[in-house]
Amino acid sequence: MHHLMNEDLKQAYELAKTESSSLVQITPALLQRLNATLMRTTGSVHSVMGGSFDSSKGDFPLCGVTAGVGGHSYMNYLKVPAKVDELCAILQAKQKTVGTLREKYELSFNAHLNLVTIHPWVGGNGRMARLLMNYIQFCYHLFPTKIFKEDREEYILSLRQCQDEETNQVFLDFMARQLKKSLSLEIERFNASQKRGFSFMF
Secondary structure: OHHHHHHHHHHHHHHHHHHHHOOOOOOHHHHHHHHHHHOOOOOOEEEEOOEEEEHHHOOOOOOOOEOOOOOOEOOOOOOHHHHHHHHHHHHHHHHHHOOOHHHHHHHHHHHHHHHHHHOOOOOOHHHHHHHHHHHHHHHOOOOOOOOOHHHHHHHHHHHHHHHHHOOOHHHHHHHHHHHHHHHHHHHHHHHHHHHHOOOOOO
């Protein structure tokens, strides 16, 4: 299962890179297409009282979504399509006005925070929020930000704190630290490769 998820995630990132090179607008249809790629082999058809939906096709759920059994409940599923529309409209407008490097990164971080808070799908919401963040970064040719495994707990706590307090600052600060960490490692790798040099081998 984990192997399939990784393969789907890789394909979804390739699709995001392709679409970003054409500056495809962020719309609910694009998000559903990316989510369908992400959930291609792990999603399935769900039959519930509200009808049937297919999570492998990027469909929004027709039932409530919770984090595990008895866990945190997310937004009422009836409100999800309108909220996703609203988020896409905000992102489209902001993409036209951001200018500085910081503004572009913060837009991508805020997109991540808001999408994971809406929680539009039954599966893949965290991966999808990170993918949307990277999509925006690809559009601006920015160095993509990743979440380090060892910082996952702090990542989840920062999301929860922002959702509870309805503020984005804690998450923006966390993501800025992740970006700094990514860049530092990249610089270290580059410096190490420069030191190695090259000798012909005859």
